[in-house]
Amino acid sequence: MIKPDDIKQLAPTGKLRGGIVVSPAASAFFAIKDGSGTPRGVTIDLLHTFADALKLPLDMQIYDNSGQVTDAVASGACDVAFMPRDTTREGKVDFGPAYYFISSTYLVPAGSTIKTIDEVNRPGVRIIGISNTTTVRSARRTAPLATAEEVASVDLMTEMAASGNGDAFALSHDSFAGLLPKLPGARVLAGHFQQTGISVAVPKGRGAALAVASALMEDAKKSGAVRRALDAAGFKDANVAP
Secondary structure, X not given: OOOHHHHHHHOOOOOEEEEEEEOOOOOOOOXXXXXXXXXXOHHHHHHHHHHXXXXXXXXXXXXXXXXXXXXXXXXXXXXXXXXXXXXXXXXXXXXXXXXXXXXXXXXXXXXXXXXXXXXXXXXXXXXXXXXXXXXHHHHHHHOOOOEEEEEOOHHHHHHHHXXXXXXXXXXXXXXXXXXXXXXXXXEEOOOOOEEEEEEEXXXXXXXXXXXXXXXXXHHHHHOOHHHHHHHXXXXXXXXXXX
């Protein structure tokens, strides 16, 4: 039984302020906007599940990348969100369980001679990643001979990939599935340079809030809510994190 005081620590305004990241192509993490401009996606379904369980209204906050939503949670402007976990973020927010594990790789534009992840780690290769994300940090760490540049959104990354403005574009495998049709001739490199969980996160130092969010996340996995959210978003082959 969740205590009222614990709920208040998680949602001090009386609403559950939940953060999501919207991109031009859906993934197990990224939401998209439908034809009417309404956001749809796995994280949105999970936030609704949380809010319903807590009997609180959902105040959804939309961000362009996971770095922005991390900073919003860290500042207390956002009560709860889901994001790829790494050591940098662990210094900013407190993490609970993961609902999904991502593997990150590179997309190379049409005409590229790069065939493997190892070939990205060469002088003169320009890696393009999303600002302040686990993926771009990992790309910079695992390909130190290349140059990693950061852009604000997946939209901008897609535009750069379409024009060949960059050599290797870093995202998770599932994110590229929706982008490839927009990038004729582009290829996704086999393998990965990063694996991490997409986990629930709350502001640091709120132990009761973390306990509530963690319990809600585990309940969502046990009840099938995570499975249903992945299926509804088109990721029927995606495995729910154990």
